[in-house]
Amino acid sequence: MVFLFGYIKPEKPELRVREYEEYGGIYCTLCRRLGKDYGLAARLVLNYDCTFYAILAFAVSEGPSIKFHEGRCVANPLKKCIFCSDDSREFLLSSALTVILAYYKLRDDIADSGFLRKAACCLLYPPFYFRHRNAAKKYPELEKIVAESMEAQKTAEKDKSPKIDSCAEPTAKMLGKILEWTVCGELESGTPKARIANEFGYYLGRWVYLMDAADDIEKDIAQKSFNPFAEKFHLTAYSEQEAIGKAKNYANQVMNGTLSQLCAVADLMECSRFGPIVHNVVFMGLPLIQKEKLFTKENGNVRPI
Amino acid sequence: MSDPYRILGVSPNASDDEVKTAYHSLAKKYHPDKYAGSPLADLAGEKMKEINEAYDQIMKERKDHANSSGQVGYGGYGEYSGYGEYGRSEYQDVRSLIMSGRIADAEQILDGVPSERRDAEWFFLKGTALYRRGWLDEAYNDYVRACQMNPQNPEYQAALNQVAAQRNGMYGGYNSNVPQANSCSGCDICTSLCVADTCCSCFGPGLGGRGGCW
Numbered sequence: 392m393v394f395l396f397g398y399i400k401p402e403k404p405e406l407r408v409r410e411y412e413e414y415g416g417i418y419c420t421l422c423r424r425l426g427k428d429y430g431l432a433a434r435l436v437l438n439y440d441c442t443f444y445a446i447l448a449f450a451v452s453e454g455p456s457i458k459f460h461e462g463r464c465v466a467n468p469l470k471k472c473i474f475c476s477d478d479s480r481e482f483l484l485s486s487a488l489t490v491i492l493a494y495y496k497l498r499d500d501i502a503d504s505g506f507l508r509k510a511a512c513c514l515l516y517p518p519f520y521f522r523h524r525n526a527a528k529k530y531p532e533l534e535k536i537v538a539e540s541m542e543a544q545k546t547a548e549k550d551k552s553p554k555i556d557s558c559a560e561p562t563a564k565m566l567g568k569i570l571e572w573t574v575c576g577e578l579e580s581g582t583p584k585a586r587i588a589n590e591f592g593y594y595l596g597r598w599v600y601l602m603d604a605a606d607d608i609e610k611d612i613a614q615k616s617f618n619p620f621a622e623k624f625h626l627t628a629y630s631e632q633e634a635i636g637k638a639k640n641y642a643n644q645v646m647n648g649t650l651s652q653l654c655a656v657a658d659l660m661e662c663s664r665f666g667p668i669v670h671n672v673v674f675m676g677l678p679l680i681q682k683e684k685l686f687t688k689e690n691g692n693v694r695p696i
Numbered sequence: 697m698s699d700p701y702r703i704l705g706v707s708p709n710a711s712d713d714e715v716k717t718a719y720h721s722l723a724k725k726y727h728p729d730k731y732a733g734s735p736l737a738d739l740a741g742e743k744m745k746e747i748n749e750a751y752d753q754i755m756k757e758r759k760d761h762a763n764s765s766g767q768v769g770y771g772g773y774g775e776y777s778g779y780g781e782y783g784r785s786e787y788q789d790v791r792s793l794i795m796s797g798r799i800a801d802a803e804q805i806l807d808g809v810p811s812e813r814r815d816a817e818w819f820f821l822k823g824t825a826l827y828r829r830g831w832l833d834e835a836y837n838d839y840v841r842a843c844q845m846n847p848q849n850p851e852y853q854a855a856l857n858q859v860a861a862q863r864n865g866m867y868g869g870y871n872s873n874v875p876q877a878n879s880c881s882g883c884d885i886c887t888s889l890c891v892a893d894t895c896c897s898c899f900g901p902g903l904g905g906r907g908g909c910w
């Protein structure tokens with residue numbers, strides 16, 4: 392499971408102050424929505440990736456411009472936050488998607504992590520089991536897309552000589568289908584808008600998968616977990632730093648190829664709202680994460696936002 | 697047709713130069729080269745047509761208005777013409793399947809070719825089909841194979857150059873070898889010229905007669 396890692400975020404210094412506040416507003420409002428729909432624990436899994444999903448959902452749908460107002464942070468009453476009205480479809484979808492993805496990630500973690508982490512995940516499992524069931528009941532389509540992609544991921548990684556592309560495909564297709572469904576439901580697939588949304592999701596999902604895999608190379612070879620780049624370059628726990636660097640360089644190239652497709656699709660996408668934020672993320676935020684995670688890790692990889 | 701000024705994103709009071717600049721940046725944004733081999737090429741082509749028409753309309757109106765003669769209308773960019781016809785009968789049907797977007801059918805035929813009979817053309821077409829599906833890494837590997845087997849073919853080389861440029865971060869992403877993202881080093885210029893050159897020789901009418909960007 393590769394979502395929920397917070398790789399998809401804007402490059403803050405390049406946002407206008409207004410855009411930055413809007414971004415924060417969506418983030419805080421999604422947090423509030425998660426609390427309302429799925430309770431306190433669900434707010435813990437709020438992340439940048441799902442925030443960007445909410446932004447995209449707003450960007451591709453028509454509607455009046457969004458009004459923001461000041462309020463108090465739900466978690467920290469001393470902090471002032473910016474909110475908007477949280478009962479639109481976009482927020483309901485985003486909070487459901489957050490919970491569904493968090494549930495599958497948790498299940499995944501229980502299956503293949505060490506003892507301590509496993510214990511922690513097991514504690515969280517029961518509350519999320521019911522929250523997930525709740526979300527899946529509201530949006531069975533989302534649940535179906537995510538569940539299918541999880542199955543496809545397992546099949547792809549079981550292959551004897553898994554290719555990078557075939558490993559990335561389940562996540563790519565998942566996000567493609569989710570975005571297409573978000574834009575037009577099941578009614579009008581095949582319209583230019585639906586096709587663009589699908590392609591956008593495909594390459595964004597592909598990028599996220601590749602980024603996560605490349606970021607985890609060292610961890611995965613230490614734990615002997617599956618990693619498509621380690622597989623391609625036959626890396627083991629005894630591999631030299633140089634060999635790992637080579638694999639990362641290759642990963643960077645594959646991601647650049649993916650981003651060039653994503654940029655081209657983004658240019659075709661018409662955003663009714665938040666266009667500059669979407670543009671910032673695709674053209675600046677994602678390349679920056681590539682640089683930070685692959686080439687400047689030791690200089691601190693935490694970028695506050 | 698809707699307001700041409702809105703399409704180009706300029707005010708009706710904009711000067712000719714401003715209109716031209718807006719047109720150029722949009723033409724770059726929707727340039728057929730960027731969408732070569734992409735399943736969205738048709739949508740980009742429509743956009744291109746729209747801005748071409750808007751630009752032509754504005755220029756025509758202004759010319760009529762000023763009633764000045766002797767100014768030649770600006771051509772604008774053409775639509776992407778697809779891959780060149782190289783007339784190899786064996787894979788001709790595969791080519792037309794790929795061009796009409798029937799990727800699965802094309803791949804079925806390709807996969808039916810036994811591995812000892814797979815030549816440079818096969819790897820090129822397989823790469824093109826994979827590229828359309830978003831399997832960019834395998835596509836790159838197949839283009840490399842095609843160029844190794846037949847280094848003389850400009851079409852294979854153009855495809856490889858395009859994918860290689862993408863992987864080096866020319867169209868987005870991060871280039872670890874160039875100190876600043878988006879800066880233009882000598883290497884960048886060389887590769888872009890290479891790409892431009894091969895594109896010109898290969899896609900011919902797509903770029904040749906139309907002015908401006910390159």
